[in-house]
Amino acid sequence: xxxxxxxxxxxxxxxxxxxxxxxxxxxxxxxxxxxxxxxxxxxxxxxxxxxxxxxxxxxxxxxxxxxxxxxxxxxxxxxxxxxxxxxxxxxxxxxxxxxxxxxxxxxxxxxxxxxxxxxxxxxxxxxxxxxxxxxxxxxxxxxxxxxxxxxxxxxxxxxxxxxxxxxxxxxxxxxxxxxxxxxxxxxxxxxxxxxxxxxxxxxxxxxxxxxxxxxxxxxxxxxxxxxxxxxxxxxxxxxxxxxxxxxxxxxxxxxxxxxxxxxxxxxxxxxxxxxxxxxxxxxxxxxxxxxxxxxxxxxxxxxxxxxxxxxxxxxxxxxxxxxxxxxxxxxxxxxxxxxxxxxxxxxxxxxxxxxxxxxxxxxxxxxxxxxxxxxxxxxxxxxxxxxxxxxxxxxxxxxxxxxxxxxxxxxxxxxxxxxxxxxxxx
Amino acid sequence: xxxxxxxxxxxxxxxxxxxxxxxxxxxxxxxxxxxxxxxxxxxxxxxxxxxxxxxxxxxxxxxxxxxxxxxxxxxxxxxxxxxxxxxxxxxxxxxxxxxxxxxxxxxxxxxxxxxxxxxxxxxxxxxxxxxxxxxxxxxxxxxxxxxxxxxxxxxxxxxxxxxxxxxxxxxxxxxxxxxxxxxxxxxxxxxxxxxxxxxxxxxxxxxxxxxxxxxxxxxxxxxxxxxxxxxxxxxxxxxxxxxxxxxxxxxxxxxxxxxxxxxxxxxxxxxxxxxxxxxxxxxxxxxxxxxxxxxxxxxxxxxxxxxxxxxxxxxxxxxxxxxxxxxxxxxxxxxxxxxxxxxxxxxxxxxxxxxxxxxxxxxxxxxxxxxxxxxxxxxxxxxxxxxxxxxxxxxxxxxxxxxxxxxxxxxxxxxxxxxxxxxxxx
Numbered sequence: 001x002x003x004x005x006x007x008x009x010x011x012x013x014x015x016x017x018x019x020x021x022x023x024x025x026x027x028x029x030x031x032x033x034x035x036x037x038x039x040x041x042x043x044x045x046x047x048x049x050x051x052x053x054x055x056x057x058x059x060x061x062x063x064x065x066x067x068x069x070x071x072x073x074x075x076x077x078x079x080x081x082x083x084x085x086x087x088x089x090x091x092x093x094x095x096x097x098x099x100x101x102x103x104x105x106x107x108x109x110x111x112x113x114x115x116x117x118x119x120x121x122x123x124x125x126x127x128x129x130x131x132x133x134x135x136x137x138x139x140x141x142x143x144x145x146x147x148x149x150x151x152x153x154x155x156x157x158x159x160x161x162x163x164x165x166x167x168x169x170x171x172x173x174x175x176x177x178x179x180x181x182x183x184x185x186x187x188x189x190x191x192x193x194x195x196x197x198x199x200x201x202x203x204x205x206x207x208x209x210x211x212x213x214x215x216x217x218x219x220x221x222x223x224x225x226x227x228x229x230x231x232x233x234x235x236x237x238x239x240x241x242x243x244x245x246x247x248x249x250x251x252x253x254x255x256x257x258x259x260x261x262x263x264x265x266x267x268x269x270x271x272x273x274x275x276x277x278x279x280x281x282x283x284x285x286x287x288x289x290x291x292x293x294x295x296x297x298x299x300x301x302x303x304x305x306x307x308x309x310x311x312x313x314x315x316x317x318x319x320x321x322x323x324x325x326x327x328x329x330x331x332x333x334x335x336x337x338x339x340x341x342x343x344x345x346x347x348x349x350x351x352x353x354x355x356x357x358x359x360x361x362x363x364x365x366x367x368x369x370x371x372x373x374x375x376x377x378x379x380x381x382x383x384x385x386x387x388x389x390x391x392x393x394x395x396x397x398x399x400x401x402x403x404x405x406x407x408x409x410x411x412x413x414x415x416x417x418x419x420x421x422x423x424x425x426x
Numbered sequence: 427x428x429x430x431x432x433x434x435x436x437x438x439x440x441x442x443x444x445x446x447x448x449x450x451x452x453x454x455x456x457x458x459x460x461x462x463x464x465x466x467x468x469x470x471x472x473x474x475x476x477x478x479x480x481x482x483x484x485x486x487x488x489x490x491x492x493x494x495x496x497x498x499x500x501x502x503x504x505x506x507x508x509x510x511x512x513x514x515x516x517x518x519x520x521x522x523x524x525x526x527x528x529x530x531x532x533x534x535x536x537x538x539x540x541x542x543x544x545x546x547x548x549x550x551x552x553x554x555x556x557x558x559x560x561x562x563x564x565x566x567x568x569x570x571x572x573x574x575x576x577x578x579x580x581x582x583x584x585x586x587x588x589x590x591x592x593x594x595x596x597x598x599x600x601x602x603x604x605x606x607x608x609x610x611x612x613x614x615x616x617x618x619x620x621x622x623x624x625x626x627x628x629x630x631x632x633x634x635x636x637x638x639x640x641x642x643x644x645x646x647x648x649x650x651x652x653x654x655x656x657x658x659x660x661x662x663x664x665x666x667x668x669x670x671x672x673x674x675x676x677x678x679x680x681x682x683x684x685x686x687x688x689x690x691x692x693x694x695x696x697x698x699x700x701x702x703x704x705x706x707x708x709x710x711x712x713x714x715x716x717x718x719x720x721x722x723x724x725x726x727x728x729x730x731x732x733x734x735x736x737x738x739x740x741x742x743x744x745x746x747x748x749x750x751x752x753x754x755x756x757x758x759x760x761x762x763x764x765x766x767x768x769x770x771x772x773x774x775x776x777x778x779x780x781x782x783x784x785x786x787x788x789x790x791x792x793x794x795x796x797x798x799x800x801x802x803x804x805x806x807x808x809x810x811x812x813x814x815x816x817x818x819x820x821x822x823x824x825x826x827x828x829x830x831x832x833x834x835x836x837x838x839x840x841x842x843x844x845x846x847x848x849x850x851x852x
Binding site: 017026027028029030052053054055056058059060062063066090091092093094095096097098099100101102103104105106146147149150246249250251272273274275276277278279282297299300302303305306309310 | 443452453454455456478479480481482484485486488489492516517518519520521522523524525526527528529530531532572573575576672675676677698699700701702703704705708723725726728729731732735736
């Protein structure tokens with residue numbers, strides 16, 4: 001039995017804002033990680049993180065410290081059922097700061113991702129394999145069904161997971177041969193001038209990408225002009241996704257998508273406020289057959305539940321570390337499967353690609369069991385800081401094989417980019 | 427012109443958990459304040475706070491420090507339009523930690539409450555009067571209509587506020603004579619034994635209270651027994667409200683209220699997860715004519731908008747410092763008026779009574795313009811630490827008359843209860 005001795009947290013920040021990388025209609029940040037290390041009495045260190053956008057990373061670090069006592073001193077084996085999850089999410093004092101949303105939920109995610117990473121390392125399996133091989137009862141026991149059981153019961157979840165065993169080996173062989181489909185967001189950040197957008201689009205197409213995402217939400221004429229550039233470059237058959245990063249109102253979303261429809265967008269992502277279930281539902285009705293996609297900042301499983309119940313999204317974008325880590329993502333994947341909506345994980349940032357590839361593969365192997373409409377976002381930033389970085393070929397993710405959640409930052413990167421004392425910040 | 431020199435923040439905690447005060451089905455806390463002081467170049471200090479439940483108060487304090495630069499060095503006059511509000515709520519890096527929810531929104535509330543308190547002090551008016559006398563255009567300019575304009579436009583808001591001028595003096599005279607209706611939550615905390623519940627209920631009734639709230643969400647037989655005690659004591663005519671503090675699922679809420687209906691509850695508060703718009707709507711349809719009430723942890727105006735659009739609540743409970751302070755509360759009061767739903771503010775904690783009395787009075791004077799179904803929660807805790815504490819008579823709040831938002835803590839209370847260095851924590 002492995003025991004967790006301590007929870008260490010590092011405030012790691014990469015100075016990306018100056019280059020315009022990752023800029024969109026509402027964010028312009030220094031990609032950062034609230035990076036957790038679980039030291040143990042064994043040979044392994046569990047690592048996990050939540051992604052933040054620069055300033056404020058010290059706040060999520062403080063939240064990790066406030067929650068640390070829920071796992072410190074515990075045997076690893078005690079930390080995988082719903083009671084362990086609730087000891088963090090329903091802490092009788094800290095819950096007030098959410099509940100189950102924002103800083104406190106992100107910190108919970110960082111810790112629980114590290115707990116699950118530790119288990120995967122102890123068992124010598126990559127995260128997708130750990131999850132795919134777990135008995136149905138263990139997966140179900142890890143999920144908090146409170147507040148979602150009007151949409152997904154433990155029995156529903158068990159039925160999906162049992163069914164997912166059929167054909168699993170074939171799906172895995174296919175993934176190992178072909179990789180997992182993905183799309184790139186590196187071509188159309190709002191901070192990039194038109195020439196750079198055209199050059200990056202051409203380059204990405206040449207590299208094999210057939211699905212690309214652009215940011216919208218600037219002046220509509222600019223969005224139209226940039227959409228035309230990208231559609232010109234990629235031709236009529238490749239997929240073009242658009243992402244408004246929440247900037248529009250409900251009516252505005254509908255009006256602007258009427259303007260942008262001529263470029264045949266595959267989805268409109270985050271058209272409006274992420275809490276607005278009813279607004280997304282109205283937009284989805286109005287813009288169909290264009291799909292509404294959202295979820296990267298959806299606070300928790302209760303928001304996803306409602307987006308699905310209201311037919312407000314036709315693409316569900318989970319995030320690996322905004323919610324309460326692996327166990328809450330399990331609930332979200334199962335909700336999506338129950339409602340028949342494809343999951344296309346949010347990625348980018350720091351290390352999100354590294355994490356979500358495991359979730360997408362597990363989803364395909366055991367939950368959603370289809371690649372139809374499934375793509376993992378890919379952004380070509382900051383992979384060099386990870387010991388087990390994502391690998392892509394022809395616009396597809398290759399299956400990661402190292403034990404764990406691919407979440408280990410290199411020690412020298414932690415040292416170099418630690419805020420405020422690392423050399424890069426001096 | 428007053429200039430804000432600095433933002434100071436104090437981590438103030440009162441050791442209430444040990445006594446069971448404030449205990450309910452999910453919270454057991456040390457009532458705390460993330461207490462902000464704005465020092466200026468003039469004679470006044472602006473004060474504001476957000477309420478937290480003990481551990482984690484250092485996290486909201488860190489968030490205040492992260493946001494402080496948005497008001498430090500600014501002239502007070504610049505801080506009351508929507509651009510000033512958005513400089514905090516749409517900070518291009520910090521917004522990622524919400525958006526507009528949880529820790530970062532609560533810290534925004536603490537700062538903006540202090541900004542508005544400062545203005546009220548400069549103008550020599552209690553907050554309710556400052557708000558009630560502001561020109562319609564100034565109130566409208568303070569509100570962020572982004573993401574709510576599908577339910578409330580600036581024109582809608584202006585019409586409500588203009589209409590609210592009619593009869594305002596009469597309503598004020600009536601309040602000064604009779605006070606504002608309230609109800610008490612001090613009788614039925616879950617941590618109290620039956621004898622204490624009975625004794626406190628009897629005492630409250632004798633003091634003139636005719637509306638009382640009990641906590642539910644323990645074992646249902648316990649809830650039934652405690653409801654019977656209270657209903658026995660107060661007779662059939664007084665109002666009995668119930669508060670589940672989010673513990674139930676959707677179906678469970680409906681089932682449990684079927685059991686509790688025999689005690690004629692006036693409302694069921696927070697039956698389920700506060701993010702669950704669709705769940706509240708289903709519960710409201712099922713339990714009517716019992717009203718569903720919620721809002722004390724509703725993250726922002728977008729959640730309130732949807733609760734109203736979905737007919738999910740028939741009592742709206744605003745909170746004074748969970749959202750982005752006075753300007754976001756203005757939006758919420760106007761949304762409630764637009765949909766014809768009465769506002770009964772959440773209170774209790776540290777200083778919430780002190781703040782919400784101003785909001786309720788302003789609502790009556792200028793927005794909702796009715797007392798029908800309106801009550802402010804009253805909890806008899808911790809008022810002694812404020813320089814301008816609430817005053818009640820026969821179960822009604824008396825109109826506060828001192829300049830400001832009644833948010834000043836006594837200097838000796840700050841010193842005594844500062845965490846972790848104050849004497850009470852040593």
